[in-house]
Amino acid sequence: MISLGFRTLLAKEVRRFLRVPGQTLGSPLVQTALYFLVFGWSLGARLRDVDGVPYARFIVPGLVLMGVILNSYLNSASSLFVMKLQGTVIDILVSPLSYAEILGAFVLAAALRGVLVGAITFAVAGAFTGFEVAHPAAALALVALVAVTFAGLGVASAIWAQTFEQVNFFPTFVIMPLTFLGGVFSSVRMLPRPLAVATRLDPIFYMVDGVRAAMLGVSDASPLAAAALVAALAAAALGLAYGLLRSGWRLRG
Amino acid sequence: MDEPVVEIRGLVKRYGDLTALGGVDLAIRAGEIFALLGPNGAGKTTLISIVAGLARATAGEVRVLGRDVVRDYRETRRAIGLVPQEINFDPFFTVEEALRFQAGYFGVRLGEARLAELLEVLDLTAKRRASARALSGGMRRRLLVAKALVHEPRILFLDEPTAGVDVELRRSLWAYVRTLRARGTTVVLTTHYLEEAEALADRVGVIDHGRLLLVEETAALLARSGGRSLEEVYVDLVGRRQAVAR
Ligand SMILES: Nc1ncnc2c1ncn2[C@@H]1O[C@H](COP(=O)(O)OP(=O)(O)OP(=O)(O)O)[C@@H](O)[C@H]1O
Ligand SMILES: [Mg+2]
Numbered sequence: 064m065i066s067l068g069f070r071t072l073l074a075k076e077v078r079r080f081l082r083v084p085g086q087t088l089g090s091p092l093v094q095t096a097l098y099f100l101v102f103g104w105s106l107g108a109r110l111r112d113v114d115g116v117p118y119a120r121f122i123v124p125g126l127v128l129m130g131v132i133l134n135s136y137l138n139s140a141s142s143l144f145v146m147k148l149q150g151t152v153i154d155i156l157v158s159p160l161s162y163a164e165i166l167g168a169f170v171l172a173a174a175l176r177g178v179l180v181g182a183i184t185f186a187v188a189g190a191f192t193g194f195e196v197a198h199p200a201a202a203l204a205l206v207a208l209v210a211v212t213f214a215g216l217g218v219a220s221a222i223w224a225q226t227f228e229q230v231n232f233f234p235t236f237v238i239m240p241l242t243f244l245g246g247v248f249s250s251v252r253m254l255p256r257p258l259a260v261a262t263r264l265d266p267i268f269y270m271v272d273g274v275r276a277a278m279l280g281v282s283d284a285s286p287l288a289a290a291a292l293v294a295a296l297a298a299a300a301l302g303l304a305y306g307l308l309r310s311g312w313r314l315r316g
Numbered sequence: 317m318d319e320p321v322v323e324i325r326g327l328v329k330r331y332g333d334l335t336a337l338g339g340v341d342l343a344i345r346a347g348e349i350f351a352l353l354g355p356n357g358a359g360k361t362t363l364i365s366i367v368a369g370l371a372r373a374t375a376g377e378v379r380v381l382g383r384d385v386v387r388d389y390r391e392t393r394r395a396i397g398l399v400p401q402e403i404n405f406d407p408f409f410t411v412e413e414a415l416r417f418q419a420g421y422f423g424v425r426l427g428e429a430r431l432a433e434l435l436e437v438l439d440l441t442a443k444r445r446a447s448a449r450a451l452s453g454g455m456r457r458r459l460l461v462a463k464a465l466v467h468e469p470r471i472l473f474l475d476e477p478t479a480g481v482d483v484e485l486r487r488s489l490w491a492y493v494r495t496l497r498a499r500g501t502t503v504v505l506t507t508h509y510l511e512e513a514e515a516l517a518d519r520v521g522v523i524d525h526g527r528l529l530l531v532e533e534t535a536a537l538l539a540r541s542g543g544r545s546l547e548e549v550y551v552d553l554v555g556r557r558q559a560v561a562r
Contacts, residue, residue, distance in 0.1 A: 071420025079408050150404030154463070157368050157398050158421035159390040316331075316362075316371035 069164040076172030114281040124275040125247030135177030135210040139217030173214035202277035215300030327376035336362040338526040351517035359526040360506040397469030405448035422467035474505040510547035
C-alpha cells in the first residue's frame with residue numbers, strides 16, 4: 064500500500080499547500096483568531112460560564128474544529144478541481160496509481176492541512192485560555208476522523224464540480240450553516256426549542272460536542288455516540304469519493 | 317511473428333449522438349513508428365485516449381502487450397507514455413519537480429543521469445529550476461514530452477507533439493524519436509504536418525469520421541502513388557471521401 068507512487072502524490076499534495084503558507088495556514092489562523100477575540104474575549108467576558116466552563120474556553124473546541132473542517136475540505140477540493148481545470152489531472156489518470164492510492168494521498172494531505180490549522184488555532188486560543196486538554200489522545204483521534212471525513216467530501220465535490228462556484232457551494236451553503244448551528248458558539252441547552260431540535264439533526268453538532276468532551280470533559284450528547292457517528296461519516300465520505308473516482312465520472316471521457 | 321504491442325478490436329466510442337470512433341480495428345507492431353493521420357475531429361485523440369486510459373470505450377477491446385487496458389490497467393499504463401495534445405502544466409512546481417513527481421507516480425525513482433539526459437534532449441537544462449509558469453509554449457510542450465518519457469515506456473503516444481515547436485527543435489525531436497525506436501520503443505504519433513509523417517513513419521493510418529480509411533507501409537504507399545508526396549495522397553484520399561459524404 065505504501066508504494067512510491069502513493070508517497071509521491073502525497074508529497075506533492077503536501078508541498079502544494081506548504082508552498083503558499085500565507086493562504087493555506089496563515090489566513091485560517093487570522094480568521095479563527097479574530098473569531099476568538101470577538102466572541103471569546105470581548106463578548107465572553109460578559110457571558111456566564113457554560114457547564115462550569117468560562118465561555119472563552121468553551122468555544123475553543125468548536126473553533127479548532129471549524130478550522131479543521133474548512134481546511135481539510137478546501138485542500139482536497141481545490142487541489143483536485145484545479146488539476147481538472149488545468150488538465151494536469153491527466154498526469155495521474157495515465158499513471159498506474161490505483162484508486163485507493165489516489166484517494167489516500169489526496170485525503171491524507173488534506174487532513175494533514177486540516178489538523179495543522181487546528182493545531183495553530185489551538186495554540187492561539189491556548190495563549191488566552193490555557194492549554195489543558197482533558198483527553199488529548201481522544202481529541203486528536205476525533206479531530207483526525209473529522210479531517211478525513213471532510214477531505215473525502217472535498218475529493219467527491221472536486222470530481223462533481225465543473226465551476227469554482229460549485230466547489231464553494233458546499234462550504235458556503237452546507238458547512239458554514241451547519242457549523243454555526245452545531246454549537247460552536249453555544250451549548251444546545253442555551254438554544255430555544257426549535258433550534259435545539261434542528262441542532263440534534265446536525266452531524267457537525269456531534270463532532271463539536273465529541274471534541275468538546277475530549278478537550279474540556281463536558282458535553283451535551285454521549286461522547287461515544289459522537290465517536291461512532293464521526294467514524295461512520297468518515298467511512299461514508301471515503302466510500303463516496305472512492306466510488307466516484309473509480310467510476311471515472313467527469314474525469315475520464 | 318511478433319505479437320502486436322497494441323491491438324484494437326471493434327473499438328467504438330460515442331459521445332451522446334456523436335460517434336467519435338465507429339468500429340476501429342488496428343494493430344501496432346513492436347518497434348515501429350506509426351503515424352495516425354486525419355482531419356480535425358477524425359477521432360485520433362479519442363483513440364489514443366482510450367488506449368492510454370484517459371477515456372472509456374463504448375464497445376470493443378484494446379490490448380496492450382497482450383493485456384486488457386481496463387482490467388489490467390496498472391500493467392498497461394506502465395508500458396505507455398502519453399504526450400497529450402492539450403498543453404497542461406502546474407504553475408506551483410519547477411520543471412525538475414514535475415519530472416520527479418511524474419516518475420514517482422509510475423513507481424520510478426528518477427536518477428540524476430536520466431533526468432539530465434531528458435533535460436538535455438528536450439533542451440530544458442537551463443530551465444531545470446524554472447517554474448512551469450515561466451516556460452514558453454514550446455518549452456511547455458517539451459516538458460510534456462519529457463514527462464511522458466520518465467518511466468521509459470515501451471510505447472510512446474505523441475498527440476501532435478510538434479505543434480508550436482520551432483523548426484530546430486522539431487528536427488531534434490524527430491531525431492530523438494528515431495533514437496527511441498532504435499532502442500526498441502514503439503511510437504504512435506498524430507500530426508497535421510504530412511512531411512513529418514513521411515519522414516518519420518514506418519506505417520501510416522488515415523482516419524476520418526471515426527473510421528480507418530487506410531493503413532499501409534509509408535514506403536509502399538508512396539511507391540504505388542507514382543512519385544506524389546504523402547500530402548498529395550492524403551488530400552486525395554480524405555478529399556474524395558468528403559466529396560462522397562456530400
Ligand atoms: N469529451 C467529449 N465530449 C463530446 N464530444 C467529444 C469529446 N471529445 C471528443 N469529442 C468529439 O469526438 C470527435 C473526435 O474528436 P478527437 O479529439 O478524437 O479528434 P482528433 O482527430 O483528435 O482531432 P484534432 O485533429 O482536431 O485533434 C469530435 O467530433 C469531437 O468533437
Ligand atoms: Mg486530437
